[in-house]
Amino acid sequence: WARAVRGLLLDVSGVLYDSGGDGGVPIAGSVEAVRRIKASGLKLRFCTNETQATREKFVKKLQGMGFDISVAEVTAPAPAACRILKERSLRPHLLVHNDLVPEFAEVDKANPNCVVIGDAAENFTYANLNEAFRVLIGMEKPVLISLGRGRYYKETDGLKLDVGAYMKALEYACDIQAEVVGKPAKAFFESALAEMGVPPQEAIMIGDDIVNDVGGAQRCGMRALQVRTGKYRPCDENHPHVKPDAYVNNLAEAVDILLQQL
């Protein structure tokens, strides 16, 4: 799997660091692995579904852990959604985390003709959900754009419902299908590849999510590795539909193997 590679897409949470505690701790060897990728001349993009903060804030957190990462290297759902909104002259009603709102600063939000839903966390109130629903059901053809389709995630104080669950609630109530921006959407991987300037056959995705990282990237024609860190579970290795091109114990091991091939 390690031959003829020119670019890497890295998932962030569960590959570079584990969230929890005071924001997270780096996974052993990952800080050094990112440095080695950059020194090797391989192209690199960080490809995340994070929607609880702007890229600026997110990148600052990772820099604080020692990672060599900049905002310009991050592919995230909110900027991708902004491009779609502009292309299609959509004016969003936002149901997102307060800390994500600045990503939509340049977007016209008057008289909304679509709803954008992200991992709004504490903003997923009964009132806010009813309001988003009323905006949708009032449209002739409701447009719901969802920043991911995750089921749930773990924080230090327990499991939390992710954006996908609330997306499903609105889909059912309105009898519609949301358009998903972020992994595993094909367009999202394709924009990350375009930003790197590498075709899918010469790129590898490395992630901890068997469906959203590995399955999504493979459907774009990329190779994909699953790390045995983050949300990886042994039962992922028996997944009925998705089989990674390889398993690696962690990012550092993947980089070892890759750099030997160069």
Add this chain to the structure above:
Amino acid sequence: WARAVRGLLLDVSGVLYDSGGDGGVPIAGSVEAVRRIKASGLKLRFCTNETQATREKFVKKLQGMGFDISVAEVTAPAPAACRILKERSLRPHLLVHNDLVPEFAEVDKANPNCVVIGDAAENFTYANLNEAFRVLIGMEKPVLISLGRGRYYKETDGLKLDVGAYMKALEYACDIQAEVVGKPAKAFFESALAEMGVPPQEAIMIGDDIVNDVGGAQRCGMRALQVRTGKYRPCDENHPHVKPDAYVNNLAEAVDILLQQL
């Protein structure tokens, strides 16, 4: 459709009264229609998906509008759920409206091994949804019992997401299917028929909901009428799957025709 009838099942909201304002207003002719059914000797059950109040409170509201109705005549999801919980030794974690909690007074709720979800309204908070999710995902085989599967309903201050939307969120997050108690579940109509002591071939359901009232009752072998009151919309008459045995303008017209046949 009016021949050989011995029993009637009546939906309540949208057939007897319209909710809104200070609790609701009777639909013209419905108070008298209920009296005429009772005087005729036909068997009668009120078959509702109401889960925002105990039957006691619900019946008091209807009596206040002039309806001849008693608690013993009402088939509602919460008591049906209580029977299921007892039969299967299930101890529920409740995600329901505060005013519905007394219906579960006799049920053991320690160490929950299932979740019961109703139209919790203001109780549909981010914290409560996460808590219900954690109870479910912590089970080897999660059991979710939903008091209905409605998409949304209208109140004076606007449209509100109904229990079905939140049921879908939990179903997706846990990758499970809820068991629905209440219309359109077959067992719910069957228990209403058993309470009347009338077989389905000799019973008629009258409701305003093309799917949950009409479709559900027909799948049990009953005839079903749709009234053109409540949530009825003209486009219901082109429904792709469900065709009522007849349309009537309102309950009063249905009763006129029925009593002529007796």
